[in-house]
Amino acid sequence: MTDEIIINEKTVWEILETVTDPEIPVLSIIDLGIVRKIEIYNAVQKPPSGGVGVFITPTYTGCPAMDVIRMNIRMALLENGFTNIDIKTILSPAWTTDWMTEEGKQKLKAYGIASPNSKQQVCTPGLFQEEEAVQCPHCNSYHTQMISRFGSTACKALYKCNDCKEPFDYFKCH
Amino acid sequence: MPITNSEFPITNSQLLITNQLINYTLHLADNTLILAQQNSEWCGHGPILEQDIAITNISLDLLGQARNFYQYAAELINQSTSQPINLLTSQPATEDTLAYLRDNREFRNCLLVEQENGDWAKTILRQFVFSNYQYLLYEKMQDSKDEALRAIAEKALKEVIYHLKWSSEWVIRLGDGTEESNQRINKAVIELWPYVDELFINAAYESALISNNISVDVASLKNLWMQKTKEIFAEATLGIPENIFAHKGGKQGMHTERLGYILAEMQFLQRAYPNSVW
8 A cells, every 4th residue: 555655635635534523523624624735745855755744723722622633634644654744733824714614514514513604793802792693503593592602612602592492502703 | 040041141142032032932821821720720610501611611722822832932942052941851841841840930920810719700800801911912912023923822812802702791790790799809809900010011021022023012001901991890880999009020930829839739740750641
């Protein structure tokens, strides 16, 4: 396997599609938009036989999933025959939910988590604001209410639906 | 004695800047680490589940910032030709050695963040005072000439906005709430106010880096901070204390007794069982 491997960027992107977020296993790290760049190195750039560089950015500064994700990226690439792997973290530009793929948003909803609204609405220090119309992932009602801006992970807020009465997680627009 | 080396005369100006940058980055890291550690004590003790989750989420954000700052500081220390920050260890600096193996006097956090959690009102007020400051600080730091600090600030600012909103709302809720909540937050104001001014007094390492546009001139943030505080306090029916004696020294390594207890608990494991991992 290692002898035959054709190192190109497309292969690496495809492999990374199989690496998922440990907290939200329906989302791949590509869906989340945290892989920012892939570099392929030749034998001169990275002796003796070249290698690959993966540049990732954290969703939230303290997200503990990042360590697991970094390890899983390495494992996935190793399993596919890559040996010389650099995983680098970049902070700027800062991650935003705008980078989440449409497919990712659909997967989130199917998993029972409301996907982030497409427009930044409450990212100012103004008080007691609520996002407009977060849709309940269970009954599709827009008649919902925020319970807490902080949820089970840094990226989610707690909501409840006033129609079907179910509580749900909302992946915060960030 | 492994005490801060910021006072020693250094002839090479580039080295001087690097040393001040290390001190400055450690100051930023220590502020966020100590507050994260303190807030995390609420885990399992919050007044209601949602708020327990909120305060520990804020802890996590702050810890993430601390890690970024410590990683950067470690990189600067290891590149620098000057003495390692902790003379007890000859190993290269890492985020962990900086957090776990430095002593009380080497920490450069402001005194505010090491104040006792007290009741919910005191924790809330401490968070509001700090988040309001941090919001203004990081907003300015996005223009820093230092690329690493700029990136950390840009990333963290979005999270600090949540902290500021949440803590502001709670200050209002408690101040303009019941007789008891009002009384408790008033007590918190009196207890914490002596530690506000220190945030806006530049330490030597801050002053030294202002002219190169690396550090933020914290003195310039005070008016904006006060404006926001007045706005929130007015809604919360709280008064702003005047002519209160201000304590300082934390940013230079002179701490209150409490920091020793915080560090003892936080550092115990790594001190007793060096290099142990999960």
